[in-house]
Amino acid sequence: MKxxxxxLGCSKNTVDSEHLAGALRxxxxxxxxxxxxxxxxxxxxxxxxxINDAKEESINALLGQIAIKTRGRKARRVMAMGCLVERYKxxxxxxxxxxxxxxxxxxxAAIVDAVAAEEERAxxxxxxxxxSRSSRKSSKSRKSIxxxxxxxxxxxxxxxxxxxxxxxxGCNRSCSYCAIPLIRGAHRSRPIEELVEEAQQLxxxxxxxxxxxxxxxTYYGLDLYHRRALGxxxxxxxxxxxxxxxxxxxxxxxxxxxxxxxxxxxHENICNYIDIPLQxxxxxxxxxxxxxxxxxxxxxxxxxxxxxxxxxxxxTTLIVGYPGxxxxxxxxxKDFVRSARFDRMGCFAYSPEEGTPAEGLGDPVxxxxxxxxxxxxxxxxxxxxLEKNQARIGRTYRCIVDRREGEMLVARTEYDSPxxxxxxxxxxxxxxxxxGDFVWVRIxxxxxxxxxxxxx
Numbered sequence: 001m002k003x004x005x006x007x008l009g010c011s012k013n014t015v016d017s018e019h020l021a022g023a024l025r026x027x028x029x030x031x032x033x034x035x036x037x038x039x040x041x042x043x044x045x046x047x048x049x050x051i052n053d054a055k056e057e058s059i060n061a062l063l064g065q066i067a068i069k070t071r072g073r074k075a076r077r078v079m080a081m082g083c084l085v086e087r088y089k090x091x092x093x094x095x096x097x098x099x100x101x102x103x104x105x106x107x108x109a110a111i112v113d114a115v116a117a118e119e120e121r122a123x124x125x126x127x128x129x130x131x132s133r134s135s136r137k138s139s140k141s142r143k144s145i146x147x148x149x150x151x152x153x154x155x156x157x158x159x160x161x162x163x164x165x166x167x168x169x170g171c172n173r174s175c176s177y178c179a180i181p182l183i184r185g186a187h188r189s190r191p192i193e194e195l196v197e198e199a200q201q202l203x204x205x206x207x208x209x210x211x212x213x214x215x216x217x218t219y220y221g222l223d224l225y226h227r228r229a230l231g232x233x234x235x236x237x238x239x240x241x242x243x244x245x246x247x248x249x250x251x252x253x254x255x256x257x258x259x260x261x262x263x264x265x266x267h268e269n270i271c272n273y274i275d276i277p278l279q280x281x282x283x284x285x286x287x288x289x290x291x292x293x294x295x296x297x298x299x300x301x302x303x304x305x306x307x308x309x310x311x312x313x314x315x316t317t318l319i320v321g322y323p324g325x326x327x328x329x330x331x332x333x334k335d336f337v338r339s340a341r342f343d344r345m346g347c348f349a350y351s352p353e354e355g356t357p358a359e360g361l362g363d364p365v366x367x368x369x370x371x372x373x374x375x376x377x378x379x380x381x382x383x384x385x386l387e388k389n390q391a392r393i394g395r396t397y398r399c400i401v402d403r404r405e406g407e408m409l410v411a412r413t414e415y416d417s418p419x420x421x422x423x424x425x426x427x428x429x430x431x432x433x434x435x436g437d438f439v440w441v442r443i444x445x446x447x448x449x450x451x452x453x454x455x456x
Contacts, residue, residue, distance in 0.1 A: 001029045001119050004040040006065070007157060008058050009048025011213050011249070013082060014157060015166040017046045020081075020108050022154045027112055029119075033157035035061070042077045042118060043068070044111065047084035049183060052351045058084045066098045077118055079103065081111060083183045087354075105184060154202075159402060161436030162209035162245075162418055163202045167195055167233065171215035172222075173252065175279075176290045176358040177319065177350065180215055187216070189224045192233050199241035208436055209245040209400060210237065211417065216252045218260070231259025238267035244438070245400065247417055249275040253301055254292035261308050271414040272309055277317040281336040282329040285322055290357065302340060313415035315344035320377060321370030322350045323361035330373055337380055343388060344421050345381045347374050382448040389422065389446035396442045396456055399424050401435055409433060411441065413451075424451045 003024055007017040021031040032040065043065040047058035065078045079101040085092065086104040093102050101114045156163055171180050172187040199210055212234070214220060221229025237246050246269055248260070253276060264270045280286055283294040293301075305312055318337075320330060337345070349370035352359045399411035402418060409426040416422045424441055433439060433455075441453035 001042055001115055001122070002040040003029050003031045003115065004035065004043045005031055005033055005046065005157075006035045006043060006061060007033065007046045008061060009046070009050060009054055009083065011164045011211065012166055012215065013046050013048060015164050015213070016082070016105070016108075018154050018157055020044075020046075020111060021157075023108065023112050024115060025153070025155060027116065029115060031155065035064075041122065042079060042115060044079045044081060047080055047082040049082075049084035049087050049179065051348065051353075055084055058082075062096060062099060066096065069098065076122070077101075079111065079114065081105075081107070086183045087179065153205075154198075156205075156207075158418070159435060160206045161400065161402075162211060163207045164211045164213050165195065165199055165202070165237075166190075166213050167217060167220050168214040172219060173216055173292075174290050174357070176288060176361075177322065177353060177356055179353040179356055182355050184215060187219055187223055189220050189222070189229075191224060192229065192236055195233060196236050196240050199237055199243060203242040206436070208243065208438075209247065209418075210241060210243045211247045211249055212237070213249045215250065217248060217250050218252045218256055228255070228257040230257050231263050234260055234263040234267075234270060238263065238270050244269055245271050245414060247271045247273050247414075249417065251276045253278060253298060256301055258304075261305065264312075265308055272312045273315070273415055273417065274305060274309075274312060275315045275417070279317070279319045280322065280333060282325075282332050285325060285329060288324070288358070288361070289319075289322065313343040314340075315346075315417070315421065316342050317346040317348065318377065319348050319350050320373040321365040321367075323352075323358060323364055325350075325365055334377065334380060337377060337384070341384050341388070342381065343415060344385070345377075346420070347377045347381075349374050385422075386446065386448045389448070389451055392443045392451060393446055394443065396440055397424075397453075399426075399439055399441045399453075401433060401437045401439060403435055404429070409439075411439065422449050422451060424453050426453050426455060428454050430455065 005017050005021055007013050024031050045061050045065060048054040062080055069076065069078050077100045078098065080099050081103040082105060085102050089102050089104065103111050168187055168189040170185040170187045173181065202210065218228065218230055220233060221227055234246065237243065251274060264272065278298060279289060279291060281295050281298060286294055305314060318333065352363050397413045399413050401409050401411045403410050407429055409429050411424040411426060412418065413424060426441060440456040442456050443451050443453045445452040
């Protein structure tokens with residue numbers, strides 16, 4: 001079967017789709033990662049259910065595939081999987097009966113079975129043949145889903161030179177606004193040996209940059225080893241994977257493992273980069289959010305990062321319009337952004353999530369006010385980003401080339417993660433330079449979200 005696997009949401013979903021694609025390909029199917037794919041038998045939409053905008057995007061993607069099915073072109077069947085389905089399967093199946101299969105976050109083997117059944121249905125095989133082939137294919141594929149040691153190749157939906165390495169599933173945090181623990185369940189770490197093996201396989205396949213992800217990477221190891229083992233994992237990846245760059249995402253500020261910072265400082269192939277969603281700085285709001293840290297603890301943590309890693313780039317995300325956030329508390333957040341001078345920052349307007357502790361607080365901050373606060377914070381950050389980028393003019397950096405756009409190369413420094421951070425635009429090019437190559441670039445100009453440079 002020809003299958004179009006459409007992934008929405010975060011990089012954790014990306015990894016899920018890639019492992020599922022590996023199982024489907026091992027079962028003999030062809031898998032595409034392109035929602036514009038003109039010729040497929042089945043479209044599978046991997047949905048996101050994190051915030052309202054993501055839910056709407058997932059629903060619109062399903063409606064788009066249903067429309068294609070109804071017109072009799074492209075996908076003959078439409079299936080849905082992932083976070084949104086995990087939470088709202090009953091409601092969605094009633095609203096969209098045209099969808100042929102609904103699968104939660106842990107039902108990958110069932111998807112492989114369903115695809116095998118669709119193949120037999122399409123071929124018009126008899127019942128015995130269908131049961132025989134479906135059983136044979138699904139039993140082979142079940143072993144491969146999500147397992148680096150199974151022998152199943154994990155096809156990448158990202159460019160071939162970088163890949164996400166998901167080190168755990170689920171989350172044990174109780175942040176008041178977040179539905180992820182309800183969707184993904186409790187935290188479950190993958191063994192270090194398995195992760196190192198998967199990393200080695202990715203590098204052997206051409207990956208040069210590994211991006212370490214999870215719902216909370218700093219919690220890694222507590223369930224398996226009864227200790228925080230992120231530092232040990234980074235040490236093993238740095239010395240055994242062969243990756244030229246290793247990047248750390250989705251850290252959590254409470255009980256941040258100091259040995260992880262030590263590993264970043266010790267190894268040149270671990271990028272001077274930390275992604276740490278802080279969400280707010282006001283102690284009252286942080287307490288209501290159940291973040292396990294207050295203003296002073298946050299400030300001490302940031303100071304320790306910059307003391308141990310003077311050249312570190314810090315990315316964060318913030319939430320505005322949390323229930324009861326006053327204008328004074330928002331001004332405190334603005335002052336924090338001014339003084340912290342983050343290298344990269346995102347901002348979300350609060351939206352209540354069903355079943356979370358914060359839902360009971362209501363949603364008293366008007367949407368227009370939330371959007372104003374988002375706009376003010378992002379305008380402030382754009383000015384900070386411009387000043388930080390301008391300070392890089394004249395300096396030379398080792399960059400990785402992500403793609404070509406005409407005669408221009410688009411690259412990144414070690415201080416920038418793909419898709420979410422700044423890019424380096426290089427108008428001077430050489431035909432011999434390919435995607436995934438490392439080049440030395442002198443920065444010649446800067447904008448709020450981009451750098452311009454020339455090859456050295």
